[in-house]
Amino acid sequence: MRAAVTGGAGFIGSHVVDALLARGDEVVVVDDLSSGRREWVPANAELVEQDIREPYSIDADLVFHLAAQADVGTSMERPSFDAEVNVVGTVNTLEAARACGAGVVFSSTGGAIYGDVEEPATEETPRRPVSAYGIAKLCAEAYLDGWNRIHGSNHAVLRFANVYGPRQSATLEGGVVSIFMERFRSGEETLVFGDGEQTRDYVFVGDVVRAALMAAGRGGVFNIGTSAETTVNELHRLCAEVAGVTAEPRRVDPRPGDARRSVLDASSAERELGWRPETSLTDGLRLTWESIEQ
Numbered sequence: 001m002r003a004a005v006t007g008g009a010g011f012i013g014s015h016v017v018d019a020l021l022a023r024g025d026e027v028v029v030v031d032d033l034s035s036g037r038r039e040w041v042p043a044n045a046e047l048v049e050q051d052i053r054e055p056y057s058i059d060a061d062l063v064f065h066l067a068a069q070a071d072v073g074t075s076m077e078r079p080s081f082d083a084e085v086n087v088v089g090t091v092n093t094l095e096a097a098r099a100c101g102a103g104v105v106f107s108s109t110g111g112a113i114y115g116d117v118e119e120p121a122t123e124e125t126p127r128r129p130v131s132a133y134g135i136a137k138l139c140a141e142a143y144l145d146g147w148n149r150i151h152g153s154n155h156a157v158l159r160f161a162n163v164y165g166p167r168q169s170a171t172l173e174g175g176v177v178s179i180f181m182e183r184f185r186s187g188e189e190t191l192v193f194g195d196g197e198q199t200r201d202y203v204f205v206g207d208v209v210r211a212a213l214m215a216a217g218r219g220g221v222f223n224i225g226t227s228a229e230t231t232v233n234e235l236h237r238l239c240a241e242v243a244g245v246t247a248e249p250r251r252v253d254p255r256p257g258d259a260r261r262s263v264l265d266a267s268s269a270e271r272e273l274g275w276r277p278e279t280s281l282t283d284g285l286r287l288t289w290e291s292i293e294q
């Protein structure tokens with residue numbers, strides 16, 4: 001197979017590239033290196049420096065579309081820029097895939113699309129995005145769904161929970177595991193917003209990569225999470241334990257718009273793709289800490 005990975009120089013994309021190369025695929029990475037890093041693209045993958053806001057072409061059997069403006073704060077400050085990357089960039093990617101007959105696996109988001117939930121969100125839970133990022137991802141999903149209908153393609157949408165693992169940037173707000181761990185490593189204080197009892201669903205990047213590979217050519221929309229909720233207080237405690245430090249966070253005002261509960265029901269991915277998360281939170285945190293320590 002020849003696979004293209006947009007955003008393949010980024011956190012999740014670079015792990016997808018590693019997995020594709022490991023199974024013997026030929027890989028081309030499409031990335032403008034705005035948040036991705038050249039050194040994360042292995043020498044045996046081809047790197048095409050391309051801004052997906054402009055139409056482009058590729059030659060591939062499969063496209064993993066991970067390129068995105070993935071920062072919620074930026075999406076609120078610059079919503080049209082966010083839409084250019086996340087909506088127009090997705091349309092350009094769909095057209096590039098259509099021209100070469102490739103199937104697409106698209107990385108959407110559960111947390112930003114469902115917003116605050118009262119129980120684990122299924123794919124049918126009402127979508128109530130509360131950020132420009134969530135709106136743009138939902139809009140991009142509608143293009144995939146529409147393209148499947150109009151052009152008879154079989155593209156898949158994966159709604160990721162909070163992904164964590166090696167190479168995640170501590171400079172983006174979503175990377176709370178990396179933020180805690182980087183601060184433990186450098187001896188800086190950690191911050192917890194509000195009472196810390198807000199919950200998230202943390203899924204290890206290796207599990208997300210397996211889901212992406214399993215979804216290729218399957219069509220449909222799938223939540224990719226663990227169905228387990230962890231409070232920020234508990235996450236802080238677990239990260240400190242793995243890092244071997246005893247540290248109490250400084251508590252600061254809650255962030256406006258922060259969901260109280262965010263958790264995904266991934267039983268559809270298990271039923272239809274045969275996917276389930278395999279990495280426990282403590283094992284995933286240990287692997288992440290080991291990569292940060294190196």
Ligand SMILES: NC(=O)c1ccc[n+]([C@@H]2O[C@H](COP(=O)([O-])OP(=O)(O)OC[C@H]3O[C@@H](n4cnc5c(N)ncnc54)[C@H](O)[C@@H]3O)[C@@H](O)[C@H]2O)c1
Pocket residue numbers: 006007008009010011012013030031032033034035036037050051052053065066067068069070085089107108109110159160161162163164174
């Ligand atoms: N990390 C998470 O918890 C999470 C959760 C839900 C969904 N997602 C989605 O998964 C995907 C990957 O996220 P990530 O955490 O690896 O983020 P990331 O920022 O590490 O990766 C995004 C990549 O896209 C590239 N990129 C950005 N704008 C581009 C453009 N205009 N043209 C070409 N390339 C461009 C960046 O350089 C980077 O390599 C994104 O679509 C994101 O929305 C991530």
